[in-house]
Amino acid sequence: MSVGMAAPRAAYGCDSDNSRGRLHPEPPSRTRSPFRRDCDRVIHSTAFRRLKHKTQVFVFHEGDHFRTRLTHSLEVAQIARALARQLGVDEDLTEALALAHDLGHPPFGHAGERALDACLDDFGGFDHNAQALRVVTQLEHRYPDFDGLNLSWEALEGIVKHNGPLRRPSGAPALHYGKHGVPADIVSYDAVHDLELSTFASLEAQIAAVSDDIAYNAHDIDDGLRAGLFEVEDLRAIPLAAAIIDDIAARYPGLDPVRRGAELVRELISHQIEAVMAETRRRLAAATPASPEAVRRQQGSLAGLDGEAAQADAQIKAFLFQRMYRHPRVARIMGDAEDIVCELFDRYRRSPDDLPAEWSLPERAGDDERARKIADFIAGMTDRYALIEHGRLFDSTPDLR
Template identity: 55%
Template sequence: MTESRPPSAAPSGRAPFATRPDLSRGRLHPEAASATRTPFQRDRDRIIHSAAFRRLQYKTQVFVCHEGENFRTRLTHSLEVAQIARAVSRQLGLDEDLAEALALAHDLGHTPFGHAGEDALDEMLREVGGFDHNAQSLRIVTRLERRYIAFDGLNLTWETLEGLIKHNGPLTGPRAVARERPLPRAIAEYAAIHDLDLDSFAGPEAQVAALADDIAYNNHDLDDGLRAGLFAIEDLAEVPLVGPLFAQVAAEHPGADASLRIHEVVRRMIGLMIADLVEETRRRAARLRPASAAEVRALGQPLVAFSDEMRANDAGLRAFLFPHMYRHYTVNRMTSKGRRVVKDLFRLLWAEPNCLPPEWYRLTDGGGTPRTARVVGDYIAGLSDHAALEEHRKLFDPQQKS
């Protein structure tokens, strides 16, 4: 018996365009159906129990994880994205479990030290196709996770895999998201054996998860930046939506502690962005009238979206955060350190793969080869910030025991 089930009527309260688990396209490797969980619930559970998900606890969001225990990591960020994705999906009548699975998996492919680590690894792997965190997420869930005797990876459903790589839009065809470089090799190779319809938009739950990510990281980077002292509340006065909200909270609660005012503004921002997303998506659904998730994919435009006004507000906040947070000199110092650590590790392990742990060394075919480069890239990408720093100490500090 495979996991595919005979179609039934759409559940009451579900949008007609919601992704239906009973109509799932299934898994690359057929499995017996669960008596207690839908296919998307099983996907979510497999992601939560994966080693890659656990490692997100010690991977950077913006700050290197040892800088302070109250700053976001990839794990706490993913949990926050999942909460927002479920809330939005519930209001829109979508499949909450699929949205949650996609939210929890969306950062699995990130390297240690955030985008600095990714840029460094991309540079080191340029001759063998480079590094892309979305493609690495796909490699993790289809190949690198080893928990099952019957197959490598997690054997997730077609809908979860599709949403994982296409949440920002089509990857090929006339409507493809503009790319400076070719389609990542890992995605092209997997799609050759398991067609993920790369030229269409993703399903509605994947679109929700993508914008839940935007809501979470903008608001929580604002929160972390204020608490780290990279900028002050007063600096935000001219930022769209954020400045007026701080003024409103100050007027309503004069004398309130600054920490509580930050919490209140972030809470209101998230609420306003969710409400706008739901309202705009409902407007589009009423106009476009998709009758299934397949029709959502074929619309030729996103169904799930912010209003023009909220997109402008979002862009205004990003424009503020870029120079005041992401390019702040203290963050530059941390990211510079991360780049150096990743490059040092790669150069040494590529030249001397016998320094890798035995289970990784067995996958190589000698120093300096393309295959070894990819194995070393997979190994480094899977390290947490803590583990990468510890590996660097063991390999480069003569006084450190291995």
């Protein structure tokens, strides 16, 4: 099959004509499949628009060329669609999951998530996948007949389980949920709309997850180069990057640093996409799943990297951790950002009248409900709005530069 041509629809891919449906039944669209509708609803949601001013690594005012959650999500969707096309699974569902994967992230990237998780330590913690489920099932108010977006079962399953099962066959929590257990919002939704938390998600969801990895590795390198946190030559510490740098030098001697960095990023993305396709096809050939249900019953993810490519992925992450995420400039800004989130949370708990009227807390609400509603408000903030709100409530607000 030529590169770029779509593979025939595979039996292991989800079929929109056989979707398990929506929690609230709706008449079918005359012009769109159920999964295309899911994708369009995510794109038109308020939460998706707010990703424009939510941090990936650098805060919103550092420069127009750095990634935001929105541009990152678009790049993940592009990679995910390319993989879905080659592997013969539903592109619309894959795109919907790629675009929705960051809807639950608070302002200031992982710093904001760490801060909210600490603030909610006595109330079950904060998890961005659980928050994304809250967004698409409760917090979006766009339709007269239901809260949320009323996405298909397959979309909701993918939002919650794209990183793997949330429960082990024994019922014990899996992944990183050992401390607080599976988030209460996921458990309560699962009770009325069973998402099969102990199985893997569809191949479409697995593709969205691995596409996220590909995108943020390559694009954090791009942003790090733009920010001057490291130079192309520093990336020779990563064997895969060193080989690509040498190849670029042979093909384009004397290339300027900007184009050299861009070519490196492009080649890294292409290399990882090809590695995922090769390994996923190998796993599919070994497992021979004949349906989406067979994909879900596997003992491991079918979309992923082989040992050598997984090692390269780990080396990229280790480099970025040391040279970017722990860079003194980034660490200082993210530390200040964590303080802003924690101070806002504490202020709203002590002075609930400081919340906007539409976010006022019911007088009879318990501590858990009040804390979660405050977290909903903060998680929905953009970086810019969080800084404005902090400036309104406090005498001094850090300059996150």
